Amino acid sequence: MYNKIIPSKKWTLPNGKVVEEKRSKTPFIFFVLIVATWFSVQLTNFDMQTIISEARQFWIIFADMIPPTWSYLPEVWQPLMDTIKMSLLGSIIGSIVAIPVAYLASSNIVLFKPIVVLTKVFLSILRTLPTLVSALIATLIFGLGTFAGTVAIFLFTVSYVGKLLYEQIEDADMKPFEAMESIGMTRRQAFRYAIFPQVLPNFLSTSLFCFEGNVRYAAILGYVGAGGIGLLLDENIGWRDYTNVGMILFMLILTVYIIETISEHFRKKLI
């Protein structure tokens, strides 16, 4: 389209041949970006002056967090463990459930198209649902507490791991699959012995990565009453007890750092 509106540049070579050079799209993209930015600035009342004059407020809160109240640690411990348990349980069950879901969503394994399309649409909708919204719905159905948070994390994990897994299954090498089918295995058996070993390392790596992210997400779920450290965070911010907030954040950062290091170690081994 773009090339039709703006004619391409013509070069005449020494031997008389005429070569066309397509115009770069960069100026056009740049223009669109500038316009979009301008509109966004208008819509969101973005104002540089406020940032410059009020930025102090932001650092004041940060400064208030230091030093954290170390004596608050025993109270942080239990919710922190709850958060880790929630994300661990949700991630493990979610990753396991993601396998059959991804199986149904792979167009090269399941030949009945409607099932494939339906599963894919279901996964997309599940993935677009913000975790906080599913957590809030879960608290209404299952009551306040860690179980609701676990359900929300479970749903997110199924959608995330499921999507990446079916993409990998569709990319997998189909030759062993066909060979096994030709010697009389059923499609499910062939999937188990030909495709599954191919995607297993990537699947485990994705699940670990998802678990890392889930610990971080689980930290905010308490905000809607779904248990974990978020509840504590919410309370302390409400009371403007920033030294306690500092303590919570410190523990959270430490935990996430440890989990990230462990999971990165295993993920490097897997790939």
Place this chain on the structure above:
Amino acid sequence: MDLVQKQLYSSPRNYRYIIVVIAITMILFIWSLSTVHLDEMVENGWSVAVNILSGLVHPDLDLLFDLTRQGVLYLLVETLAIGFLGTIIGACLAVPLAFLSASNVVPKPISFVTRLLLIMIRTIPAIVYGLMFVRVTGPGPFAGVLTIGFLSIGMLAKLFVDAIEDLDTSIFESMNSLGCTTFEKIRYGIVPQLLSSFLSIAIYRFDMNLREASVLGLVGAGGIGAPLIFGMNAYRWNEVGSILIGLVVLILIVELFSNHIRSRLVRG
């Protein structure tokens, strides 16, 4: 013993390692089961679920196609604007930080400190940023933009660093031999290598930011989150249904679009 069996037996075996890892995972799994208290279940949970579902399939169409400032369409555009501007701010801030933490650009100690800083930025939950920025700018979409901007720095910088560390440095040697100045080396040696992957990463983050922006309304940082959460707390499921439909459609469209652009960027 034929060739196939020989090959089979000669493959390295680490059963013990795998069994230990599986055992640890199982222990952790059982440990985490203690978080489930099914006895706390709400008794009317089932009827609530049915109510929610019926609300979601009977969305409030007036709200969905309302063109005023309270309508879903306006709020979606506002959310889009928050996500877009936030991504741009985050990307601008992430580029220098990424160069500062790339181990092939700066000395080890500096890169380690910057990495630690990035982990801290990444771990602090969105809602904490939101509350802090609401204090700075007052409630409204402006706070959302700043929150999203700060939130994106962590992941953007982490992925940018990977791209920077993959830089092909042999190009600089050939440019040196041609007598290029430092500016030329950056313009023709570094920028073409990094631009497409940086753009692709930023577009991916924009996708995620849209999702983040949709919950920031919870702390008064603008966007579609506030009406969504209020609707849910007030059990007005028809409204929630129309908002969620709008949100899901918007996110899916943006995702399709961004996947298309990103695959073209990667293929060049």
